[in-house]
Structures are given as C-alpha cells and as structure tokens.
Amino acid sequence: MRQQMQLAVGPSSSSSRSSSASDGFPLGPIIINTPECGSESSAGRQKREVRAAEHTTPPGVSRMRSIVSFYLCYLLSLCLGLACVVCVCLWNSRWRGGFAWDGSGLQFNWHPVLMVTGLVVLYGNGAMLYRVPLTWGQNKLPWKLLHATVMLLALVLSIVGLCAVFDFHNTKSIPNLYSLHSWIGIAATALFATQWVLGMAAFLLPCSPLPLRQLLKPVHVWMGGSILWLSIAACISGINEKLFFVLSGTQPYANLPPEAWLGNSLGVLIVAFGLVVLMILSNSKWQRPDSRPEDLAYTPLLQEENE
Amino acid sequence: MRQQMQLAVGPSSSSSRSSSASDGFPLGPIIINTPECGSESSAGRQKREVRAAEHTTPPGVSRMRSIVSFYLCYLLSLCLGLACVVCVCLWNSRWRGGFAWDGSGLQFNWHPVLMVTGLVVLYGNGAMLYRVPLTWGQNKLPWKLLHATVMLLALVLSIVGLCAVFDFHNTKSIPNLYSLHSWIGIAATALFATQWVLGMAAFLLPCSPLPLRQLLKPVHVWMGGSILWLSIAACISGINEKLFFVLSGTQPYANLPPEAWLGNSLGVLIVAFGLVVLMILSNSKWQRPDSRPEDLAYTPLLQEENE
Numbered sequence: 336m337r338q339q340m341q342l343a344v345g346p347s348s349s350s351s352r353s354s355s356a357s358d359g360f361p362l363g364p365i366i367i368n369t370p371e372c373g374s375e376s377s378a379g380r381q382k383r384e385v386r387a388a389e390h391t392t393p394p395g396v397s398r399m400r401s402i403v404s405f406y407l408c409y410l411l412s413l414c415l416g417l418a419c420v421v422c423v424c425l426w427n428s429r430w431r432g433g434f435a436w437d438g439s440g441l442q443f444n445w446h447p448v449l450m451v452t453g454l455v456v457l458y459g460n461g462a463m464l465y466r467v468p469l470t471w472g473q474n475k476l477p478w479k480l481l482h483a484t485v486m487l488l489a490l491v492l493s494i495v496g497l498c499a500v501f502d503f504h505n506t507k508s509i510p511n512l513y514s515l516h517s518w519i520g521i522a523a524t525a526l527f528a529t530q531w532v533l534g535m536a537a538f539l540l541p542c543s544p545l546p547l548r549q550l551l552k553p554v555h556v557w558m559g560g561s562i563l564w565l566s567i568a569a570c571i572s573g574i575n576e577k578l579f580f581v582l583s584g585t586q587p588y589a590n591l592p593p594e595a596w597l598g599n600s601l602g603v604l605i606v607a608f609g610l611v612v613l614m615i616l617s618n619s620k621w622q623r624p625d626s627r628p629e630d631l632a633y634t635p636l637l638q639e640e641n642e
Numbered sequence: 643m644r645q646q647m648q649l650a651v652g653p654s655s656s657s658s659r660s661s662s663a664s665d666g667f668p669l670g671p672i673i674i675n676t677p678e679c680g681s682e683s684s685a686g687r688q689k690r691e692v693r694a695a696e697h698t699t700p701p702g703v704s705r706m707r708s709i710v711s712f713y714l715c716y717l718l719s720l721c722l723g724l725a726c727v728v729c730v731c732l733w734n735s736r737w738r739g740g741f742a743w744d745g746s747g748l749q750f751n752w753h754p755v756l757m758v759t760g761l762v763v764l765y766g767n768g769a770m771l772y773r774v775p776l777t778w779g780q781n782k783l784p785w786k787l788l789h790a791t792v793m794l795l796a797l798v799l800s801i802v803g804l805c806a807v808f809d810f811h812n813t814k815s816i817p818n819l820y821s822l823h824s825w826i827g828i829a830a831t832a833l834f835a836t837q838w839v840l841g842m843a844a845f846l847l848p849c850s851p852l853p854l855r856q857l858l859k860p861v862h863v864w865m866g867g868s869i870l871w872l873s874i875a876a877c878i879s880g881i882n883e884k885l886f887f888v889l890s891g892t893q894p895y896a897n898l899p900p901e902a903w904l905g906n907s908l909g910v911l912i913v914a915f916g917l918v919v920l921m922i923l924s925n926s927k928w929q930r931p932d933s934r935p936e937d938l939a940y941t942p943l944l945q946e947e948n949e
Contacts, residue, residue, distance in 0.1 A: 567871075568878045
C-alpha cells in the first residue's frame with residue numbers, strides 16, 4: 336500500500352511498467368508514460384493525474400468492473416460457440432443429407448460436426464473454465480477435475496470425428512492424410528491427446544514430481560492456446576475444401592449459393608469464437624487468483640497444487 | 643528485496659503467484675504450490691527449497707540465461723521464416739511456371755509468394771522487433787520507426803499480393819471474394835491495415851491524446867497476435883485449395899506427388915514459424931523493460947511514449 340502511494344505521487348521519472356503484451360484488454364486503469372507534445376512537465380502532470388485518478392477508484396468497484404467485463408466476454412463466447420454448433424449441424428443435416436455410420440457420405444457428415452463441437456467449442460469452453468470468477472472462492476480440485484473431464488469429452492468427440500472420416504475414406508478407397516488440412520488437423524488432435532495425458536499425469540495424479548510440474552505448467556498453458564488456433568486453422572481449411580468439393584455444376588461455390596453462405600458464415604463464427612476465447616485466456620487480470628488462502632485449505636486424495 | 647526474502651523464508655501458507663498463462667515459457671525459476679503425496683509439511687519444505695534455490699541464483703546468470711534462450715528461439719524463427727520464403731518461391735517458380743504480371747496464372751503465382759512473405763514472415767519479424775535485447779539499452783524511437791517501417795513494407799507486399807489475385811480473377815472472369823479462404827485473408831489484411839493506421843496515429847504522431855493511447859495499447863498488442871494467426875489460417879486454407887486445384891489427372895493430390903509434399907511442407911513450416919513467433923510474443927520475460935531511465939532521456943520530434 337505504501338509502495339502504491341509512492342507510485343501515485345512520485346516524480347515523473349519514476350516509471351512504472353505499462354500493461355504488458357500478455358495483459359490483453361486490461362480492465363483496471365493503464366499507466367503509459369506518454370509525454371504530451373513538446374512539454375515534459377505537462378506529460379508528467381498528465382501521468383500523475385492518471386495515477387491519482389486510478390488510486391481514487393475503490394478496489395471493489397475496479398474488481399466489479401473486471402468481473403462484469405469478463406462475464407460479458409464469456410457470454411459472447413458461449414453465444415458464438417452455440418452458433419458454431421447450430422451452424423455446423425444445420426449445414427450437415429439440411430444441406431448434406433443428415434447422418435449415418437455406414438461408410439457413406441452421411442458418415443463423413445459426422446466429421447465436421449464432431450470436430451467443430453469437440454476440438455473447437457468444447458475445447459475452448461474447457462480452457463476458459465478456470466477464468467470464471469464463480470469458481471474462485473471454492474477449492475480448485477473439483478474444477479480441475481471438471482476441466483479434465485470436459486477436455487476428455489472434447490478429445491473423445493474429436494477422435495470419433497477422425498474415425499468417421501477415416502472409415503469413410505477406407506470404404507471409398509480414398510487415401511488418408513494426404514491434404515494439408517488433414518496434416519494440420521491430425522497434428523492438432525495428436526497435440527491435444529499428448530496435452531491431456533501429460534496434464535493428467537502432472538497435475539492430477541498424486542506423487543507427480545515437482546520438477547515435472549514446474550516444467551509442464553507453462554508449456555501446458557501455452558500449448559493449450561496453440562492447439563486452439565491450430566484446430567481453427569484446420570477447420571477453416573476443411574470447410575473451404577468441402578465447399579469446393581460439393582458446390583459445382585449449376586450451383587458453383589463462386590456464385591455463393593445459400594450453402595456457401597452458411598459454410599463461410601460457420602468459418603467466420605469459428606474465428607470469432609477463437610478470438611474471444613484467446614482474448615479471455617490471454618488477459619492476466621482474468622486469471623484465477625491462486626494466492627487466496629482458501630485455495631490451500633482443502634487437500635483431498637488428489638493433492639491440490641497451485642496451478 | 644525485503645519482500646522477496648519474506649517470500650523465500652515464509653511459511654507454506656504464504657503463497658506466491660505462479661507463472662501465469664501469459665508467461666509462455668518462463669526463463670527464471672517457477673514457483674508452483676505442489677504439495678507432495680499426503681504430506682503437507684513435505685510439500686511446504688519442498689516449496690521453501692525451490693524458493694531458496696531461486697534466490698541463490700545470481701540475477702546476472704538468470705538474465706544471461708533469459709537472453710541466450712531468447713536468441714535461440716529468435717534464431718529458430720528466422721530460420722523458419724527464411725525456409726517459408728524459400729519454399730513458397732521454389733514452389734511457384736519451379737512447379738507453377740514462374741512469375742509475370744499479365745493476368746495469366748503466372749501473375750497469380752505472386753499471390754502466395756507475397757502473402758507468405760508479407761503477411762506472415764515480415765509481419766512476424768516486425769512484431770518481434772521490440773523483444774530483441776540488443777535494442778533495449780537504446781532509445782526506443784528509432785526501433786519504433788523501424789517497427790512501423792517493417793510493418794508498412796509487410797502491408798504493401800500483402801496489398802500487392804491481393805492485387806495480383808484480383809487482377810488474375812478479373813482477367814479470367816472469376817468472381818472475387820467468394821471462398822472462405824478469401825474471406826479470412828481479406829479480413830486479416832483489412833485488420834492489419836487498420837492496425838497500422840491506428841498504431842501510427844496513436845503511437846508515432848505527436849499530440850495523440852493520452853486516452854487514445856491508453857485505449858489502443860492493449861488492443862494493438864492483442865490484435866497484433868490475432869492478425870498473425872488469422873493470416874496463418876488464411877495461408878493454410880489457400881495452400882490446401884491451390885493444391886486441390888492444380889493436382890489432378892495422373893498426379894492427383896491424394897498420391898502425394900513431390901509438389902504436394904512441397905506445398906504441405908510449406909504449410910507445416912508456416913505453422914511452426916507462427917508457433918515460435920507467438921511463443922516469443924507471449925513470454926512476458928522477453929518484453930522490453932520500459933522502466934529503464936535511458937528510455938525516457940531522449941524525446942525527439944515525435945515524442946517518446948512508454949509503449
């Protein structure tokens with residue numbers, strides 16, 4: 336508190352670190368050392384005014400603003416995720432003839448539905464789980480188990496989605512894994528599976544050694560975001576490829592028939608969902624405050640760790 | 643310093659914030675509160691040992707490790723970027739017949755070359771510029787001008803790359819902007835242009851108001867990363883689409899002829915470049931330490947600001 340007051344009333348040369356690249360959209364006041372035109376003293380005064388203004392904002396108000404902003408973004412991500420699932424289901428049921436598991440084109444239709452639902456929407460929601468302020472006042476372990484369960488469900492859906500296309504290809508004697516779309520998609524799923532197994536071993540199993548957790552924690556977090564944008568790149572290339580395959584003859588893709596609009600809109604929705612999720616994940620102010628004492632109060636069978 | 647010592651020797655309940663999601667791969671020691679199996683006291687002892695160990699590492703050694711790690715990653719990104727440019731040039735010169743500006747397919751060949759070089763490789767290098775420790779001991783303004791120049795060059799290359807494909811489409815009476823690839827690509831370029839103009843207005847022009855800088859700084863940083871992964875998604879879908887278009891007849895894509903291997907490898911290299919660049923950008927320990935006094939010492943025509 337004393338340090339904060341020193342910053343607030345200190346001289347202009349006592350620079351403070353501005354919001355970092357990792358902050359995303361900071362919710363609290365931002366301090367940037369921006370001298371006004373030609374006047375050092377004016378710039379210094381302006382900075383001091385900004386600092387003074389931020390210290391007059393009660394911490395409760397600032398925290399409430401942060402929570403409200405989070406829930407607005409979270410609600411947006413939920414709506415976009417739901418819109419993605421509705422769009423991909425509608426496309427494959429209404430325009431592509433529905434679903435079956437018989438090696439036909441109807442089996443292929445499970446592929447986009449399961450990949451978008453599992454590898455993008457469910458995955459994104461699982462990744463955002465720890466950011467929900469509702470979970471912060473409680474012990475972390477149940478949320479960690481829920482995170483692992485949601486991710487497992489996402490992984491299972493993705494693997495079933497891959498089985499659908501492999502089975503369809505094998506029935507039609509089409510080679511597997513030749514396109515760039517398939518290379519990126521299989522890499523995303525393989526990384527996801529590795530991430531889940533290593534995450535489970537390091538952060539949920541008891542007796543996982545501390546050096547392993549230390550090594551894996553930042554890699555787990557960074558790889559989590561990377562898998563999401565790899566999955567989205569795979570989805571975009573897959574939708575693009577599928578629309579070129581199916582829209583020919585009297586209704587070519589280039590004429591933008593209704594199905595093309597729906598497919599393209601699905602791609603845009605997926606990108607928008609990814610942008611919002613990655614923005615939420617990258618904002619350090621929306622991270623679970625692990626330093627709270629209640630987080631350490633309960634240590635059940637699977638030991639708590641400050642992940 | 644006194645606070646650090648308190649943390650180092652404090653009781654196990656005095657938890658410290660572990661490396662955040664935004665840290666990427668932290669270079670210094672990481673503190674994670676991970677109690678060992680069944681034993682609270684053992685976990686506490688282990689944590690204290692880790693903390694004690696980190697405080698015995700001289701700051702100079704830790705900083706040197708950070709710099710060496712950065713340069714290794716930076717070198718890797720440079721090599722991957724170079725490999726992307728070589729690959730896309732080789733593909734279009736050797737397999738696609740070379741380059742021209744006559745509305746033919748040879749004009750189209752400029753499109754992948756300029757988009758990969760401008761919107762991915764040059765853009766990624768421009769984004770990483772502030773992270774190079776070599777630039778830290780000096781005034782920021784020249785590097786800011788270089789950042790703006792590299793980004794302008796990247797933007798110009800991207801726009802010329804778009805002109806190449808628009809001109810080719812118009813000559814061949816092919817509609818523009820119908821595929822999902824084109825929607826994502828044009829969105830990435832439009833966001834990039836907006837980002838450049840707003841960045842120039844807010845961070846380089848004198849007299850830009852402080853509230854505008856405050857508002858734009860985190861958006862500029864977050865949008866920077868998002869544009870890169872959008873560009874990569876556009877490149878992946880574009881390469882995939884092109885390979886399906888050109889590889890048919892006796893050499894279909896599904897048989898993975900040499901050109902398919904080259905195109906797919908280009909896609910993998912672009913993704914690897916993006917992963918390394920985004921990892922470098924997300925690591926808060928590799929950010930320019932703006933709090934140094936020498937950063938504020940020099941305020942030329944275009945005023946310095948602690949960006």
